Amino acid sequence: MKRELSAVEAKYEAQKIAFGPMYFQSVIALRDLGILQFIGDHRKGVSIDTIVEKLEASEYSVHLLLEAAEILGVVEMEEGIVRISKVGFFLLKDEMTRVNMNFMNDVCYLGAKNMTESFVNGKPEGLKTLGDWPTIYQGLSILPEPAKTSWFEFDHYYSDNAFPDALKIVFRKNPKLLFDIGGNTGKWSFACCDHDPNVRIKILDLPVQLKVAKANATEKKLLDRIDFHAIDLLDTAQKIPQGADVIWMSQFLDCFSKEQIVQILENACQAASENTTIFILEPFFDNQNYPAAHYSLVATSLYFTIMANGNSKMYRIGVMKELVEKAGLEVIETYPLIGDSYHTILECRKRRQA
Amino acid sequence: MKRELSAVEAKYEAQKIAFGPMYFQSVIALRDLGILQFIGDHRKGVSIDTIVEKLEASEYSVHLLLEAAEILGVVEMEEGIVRISKVGFFLLKDEMTRVNMNFMNDVCYLGAKNMTESFVNGKPEGLKTLGDWPTIYQGLSILPEPAKTSWFEFDHYYSDNAFPDALKIVFRKNPKLLFDIGGNTGKWSFACCDHDPNVRIKILDLPVQLKVAKANATEKKLLDRIDFHAIDLLDTAQKIPQGADVIWMSQFLDCFSKEQIVQILENACQAASENTTIFILEPFFDNQNYPAAHYSLVATSLYFTIMANGNSKMYRIGVMKELVEKAGLEVIETYPLIGDSYHTILECRKRRQA
Numbered sequence: 001m002k003r004e005l006s007a008v009e010a011k012y013e014a015q016k017i018a019f020g021p022m023y024f025q026s027v028i029a030l031r032d033l034g035i036l037q038f039i040g041d042h043r044k045g046v047s048i049d050t051i052v053e054k055l056e057a058s059e060y061s062v063h064l065l066l067e068a069a070e071i072l073g074v075v076e077m078e079e080g081i082v083r084i085s086k087v088g089f090f091l092l093k094d095e096m097t098r099v100n101m102n103f104m105n106d107v108c109y110l111g112a113k114n115m116t117e118s119f120v121n122g123k124p125e126g127l128k129t130l131g132d133w134p135t136i137y138q139g140l141s142i143l144p145e146p147a148k149t150s151w152f153e154f155d156h157y158y159s160d161n162a163f164p165d166a167l168k169i170v171f172r173k174n175p176k177l178l179f180d181i182g183g184n185t186g187k188w189s190f191a192c193c194d195h196d197p198n199v200r201i202k203i204l205d206l207p208v209q210l211k212v213a214k215a216n217a218t219e220k221k222l223l224d225r226i227d228f229h230a231i232d233l234l235d236t237a238q239k240i241p242q243g244a245d246v247i248w249m250s251q252f253l254d255c256f257s258k259e260q261i262v263q264i265l266e267n268a269c270q271a272a273s274e275n276t277t278i279f280i281l282e283p284f285f286d287n288q289n290y291p292a293a294h295y296s297l298v299a300t301s302l303y304f305t306i307m308a309n310g311n312s313k314m315y316r317i318g319v320m321k322e323l324v325e326k327a328g329l330e331v332i333e334t335y336p337l338i339g340d341s342y343h344t345i346l347e348c349r350k351r352r353q354a
Numbered sequence: 355m356k357r358e359l360s361a362v363e364a365k366y367e368a369q370k371i372a373f374g375p376m377y378f379q380s381v382i383a384l385r386d387l388g389i390l391q392f393i394g395d396h397r398k399g400v401s402i403d404t405i406v407e408k409l410e411a412s413e414y415s416v417h418l419l420l421e422a423a424e425i426l427g428v429v430e431m432e433e434g435i436v437r438i439s440k441v442g443f444f445l446l447k448d449e450m451t452r453v454n455m456n457f458m459n460d461v462c463y464l465g466a467k468n469m470t471e472s473f474v475n476g477k478p479e480g481l482k483t484l485g486d487w488p489t490i491y492q493g494l495s496i497l498p499e500p501a502k503t504s505w506f507e508f509d510h511y512y513s514d515n516a517f518p519d520a521l522k523i524v525f526r527k528n529p530k531l532l533f534d535i536g537g538n539t540g541k542w543s544f545a546c547c548d549h550d551p552n553v554r555i556k557i558l559d560l561p562v563q564l565k566v567a568k569a570n571a572t573e574k575k576l577l578d579r580i581d582f583h584a585i586d587l588l589d590t591a592q593k594i595p596q597g598a599d600v601i602w603m604s605q606f607l608d609c610f611s612k613e614q615i616v617q618i619l620e621n622a623c624q625a626a627s628e629n630t631t632i633f634i635l636e637p638f639f640d641n642q643n644y645p646a647a648h649y650s651l652v653a654t655s656l657y658f659t660i661m662a663n664g665n666s667k668m669y670r671i672g673v674m675k676e677l678v679e680k681a682g683l684e685v686i687e688t689y690p691l692i693g694d695s696y697h698t699i700l701e702c703r704k705r706r707q708a
C-alpha cells in the first residue's frame with residue numbers, strides 16, 4: 001500500500017523533521033500576529049500588500065511567515081494573492097489542532113529539549129521548565145500560565161468526549177457500587193452520580209488526590225453517595241477492597257509501566273468476585289480511525305516521558321489485552337472508538353477456572 | 355499538479371505541524387541513544403528485543419522511540435522486526451540533514467520559542483538563550499558549545515561548496531583588483547589569492563570584522579596582496595571607493611532589508627566604472643533544484659529572525675533582480691545552482707544610459 005519514497009522525497013522528509021520546531025514556531029507567529037485569521041477571513045484570497053497594510057505586522061514578518069506557510073501548505077499563493085488552505089483551516093478552526101498546538105507550545109516545547117536526558121534517567125527532566133516537582137501531577141493546580149490553561153484544555157479535550165458513551169456501557173447492568181480507581185478530581189464519579197441516582201461510588205487514589213476529590217464532592221453535595229479510600233497502588237501490600245459491582249479505570253493504567261500495570265490488575269483481580277466487571281478505558285494509539293489521532297497519541301506518550309512522570313505511555317490495544325490476561329482476567333468485550341472520542345473500553349472479568 | 359488534500363489528510367498535516375517539535379526531539383533521542391545507528395547497522399532488520407538487549411537504553415525508551423520513528427517513516431516495522439527506511443538513512447548519513455538537525459537543536463531550538471516576539475520587535479529575541487549580544491555576529495567566536503560547532507558546521511556546509519565554481523566564473527576576465535564587500539573572516543579573499551597569484555584584494559567590512567580578517571591574512575602571509583577598508587554600509591555617507599575590476603558580495607545582501615539592499619547596491623553603483631563587474635552570490639530559496647533545499651533555506655531565514663539579527667532573510671531571485679535594477683545596475687548573466695551548492699551568481703554592471 002505504501003509507495004517507496006524516492007531519494008529526493010526522502011531527503012525532503014528528513015528536512016521536515018530537522019526543521020520541524022522552526023516551522024512550528026512560524027505557524028505560532030502566523031497565528032499570534034493575526035495573519036492566519038486575516039487570511040481566513042478572506043476566503044477568496046487577499047493580496048500580500050493588503051495584509052501588510054491592514055495588520056500591525058511588519059512587511060518583513062508578513063513576507064517571511066508567508067514563505068514558510070506556503071511551504072507547509074498552510075496557505076496557497078498565486079500572483080501575490082494568498083488563500084488559506086485546508087491545512088490552514090484546521091490550524092485556525094479545528095479544536096483538536098488548537099489544543100495540540102497550545103499544549104505543545106505552552107506545556108512541552110522547552111521541556112522537550114530534555115527528552116534524551118528524560119529517557120536516560122527515567123524522569124521527566126523537562127518538567128523543571130515549569131516548576132520543581134517530581135512529577136507534573138504535584139504541580140497541576142499551580143502551573144504557571146499559559147501552561148495551566150493549555151494543560152487542562154488538552155486533558156479535557158482527550159478525556160471528556162468519552163464520558164457520554166462510556167456511561168451507557170458501564171451502567172448497562174445497573175451497578176450499585178462502583179470503584180473509581182485513580183479517580184483524580186472526581187469528574188467521572190460525579191458524572192456517574194448524575195447518570196444514575198442510585199449508584200454509590202468509592203474513589204480510590206493517593207491521599208493528596210483524595211483531598212481534591214473530597215473538596216469537589218462536598219461542593220456538589222455528594223458526600224452521602226461517594227466515599228474515599230486512600231491507596232498507593234504501587235505498594236503491593238495495599239489491597240483494593242472487595243464488594244464492587246464495577247471497577248473502573250479511566251486513563252489510569254497508561255500512567256504506569258507494563259510490570260506495574262500487571263500488579264495493579266492483579267490487585268483488581270483479587271478484589272473482584274465472579275460478578276464484578278472491570279472496565280478499562282484507554283486511548284490505544286493503534287486503535288484509532290484516522291492518522292491524526294494516532295500521531296497525537298504517540299506525541300502524548302512523549303509528553304509523559306518529558307513532562308509527566310518519565311515512564312508511562314499510551315499502549316497498543318494488543319499489549320494491554322496481554323497484560324489483562326497475565327493478571328488473571330479476561331477481556332469479554334471490546335468497545336472501540338466510541339463516538340468522537342479516542343478511547344476504547346475493555347470489559348473484563350475474573351478468568352473462570354477451567 | 356498538486357492534488358487537493360482530503361479533510362482527513364489535512365487534519366493529519368496540521369497535527370504534523372502541531373507536534374513537530376516533539377517528534378524532532380524524539381529523533382534526536384533515537385540518534386543520541388544509538389538506536390538509529392544500531393538499526394542502520396542491521397540492514398536486513400533487527401528485532402526490538404535485540405535492540406533492548408544490546409543497547410543501554412531501557413525497554414520503555416526503545417519501544418516509545420520506535421513507535422514515534424515508525425509514524426515518521428524513519429523506520430519500518432513488521433512483526434517485531436525493525437528496518438531503517440530511506441528517511442532514516444538520510445538522518446543517519448546525509449551531511450545536509452546532519453548539519454540541519456544539529457543547527458536546529460543546538461543553535462535555534464530554545465530561541466525559536468521567541469519567534470513572535472522577534473518579529474514584533476525586529477530583534478533576534480531568541481539570541482539571549484546563547485548569550486547577551488545585539489546580534490549573533492558579535493558572539494560567534496565565543497558561542498557556548500555545542501552551539502558553536504553546530505553554527506560553524508552549518509555555515510561551512512552552505513557556504514564553502516560554492517567556492518570552486520564561483521572562482522571560475524569570477525576570474526573568467528582576469529580581474530586585477532577585487533573588492534570583497536562584507537569579507538568577514540577573509541575566507542573568500544584567501545581562496546582568490548590561492549586561485550590567481552596576480553590578483554589583489556580589498557576587504558571592506560566593519561572594523562571589528564576587519565580585525566579578524568587581518569589577523570588571518572597575517573597568518574597566511576597575504577598582507578602584501580590584501581588590504582582593508584573599514585566601512586559601515588548602513589551609513590550612506592560612507593562610500594565604497596572606486597577602482598575595482600570586480601565587486602564581490604557573497605551571502606552578504608541577505609543580511610539586510612530590501613531598502614538597505616538598494617542603498618548598498620547604489621553605493622556599489624557609484625563606485626563602479628563601465629568595466630566593473632558586480633557579482634552577487636546568494637542562495638535564492640526559489641531557485642533550488644530540490645524541495646529539501648527550498649525548505650532548508652526558508653528555515654534559515656527564520657534563523658535570521660530569531661537568532662542572527664531579527665531583520666534579514668533569504669530572497670526570491672526575482673526580488674533580488676528587481677532591487678538590482680532599482681539601484682541603477684543591470685543583471686547581465688545568471689549562473690544558477692552551481693554544482694552541489696545552493697547558490698546562484700548574478701553578474702551585474704552599471705546600467706548604460708540609453
